[in-house]
Amino acid sequence: xxxxxxxxxxxxxxxxxxxxxxxxxxxxxxxxxxxxxxxxxxxxxxxxxxxxxxxxxxxxxxxxxxxxxxxxxxxxxxxxxxxxxxxxxxxxxxxxxxxxxxxxxxxxxxxxxxxxxxxxxxxxxxxxxxxxxxxxxxx
Numbered sequence: 178x179x180x181x182x183x184x185x186x187x188x189x190x191x192x193x194x195x196x197x198x199x200x201x202x203x204x205x206x207x208x209x210x211x212x213x214x215x216x217x218x219x220x221x222x223x224x225x226x227x228x229x230x231x232x233x234x235x236x237x238x239x240x241x242x243x244x245x246x247x248x249x250x251x252x253x254x255x256x257x258x259x260x261x262x263x264x265x266x267x268x269x270x271x272x273x274x275x276x277x278x279x280x281x282x283x284x285x286x287x288x289x290x291x292x293x294x295x296x297x298x299x300x301x302x303x304x305x306x307x308x309x310x311x312x313x314x315x316x
Contacts, residue, residue, distance in 0.1 A: 216264040
């Protein structure tokens with residue numbers, strides 16, 4: 178949702194789904210990734226990218242057909258800690274040495290401090306005063 182130019186030729190946009198739907202306010206939601214894959218098992222070689230943006234679903238409670246779940250996706254309430262940890266490790270795996278990871282997290286349902294407990298990396302810098310956090314990590 179934050180991309181200004183998803184069609185940029187230097188970007189590979191990955192999601193685990195393809196979806197076109199009309200939201201309750203009449204807007205069209207289109208999720209059309211370049212690569213359909215799971216963030217816990219990315220189809221890229223080790224050390225492939227200088228920059229990775231990890232924007233996983235941040236919800237564990239949302240109706241399956243709710244606009245929130247459609248727009249942002251949904252984590253499994255029972256496995257979210259392992260899923261985020263595996264996803265973060267995958268991001269680091271595909272990053273080149275000294276590569277940068279941008280991590281986006283909204284703490285509406287899971288606080289950032291809980292996420293930081295499961296990822297085993299410390300951010301270099303980020304923002305702290307909003308509900309949506311952007312953190313920067315270096316491999």
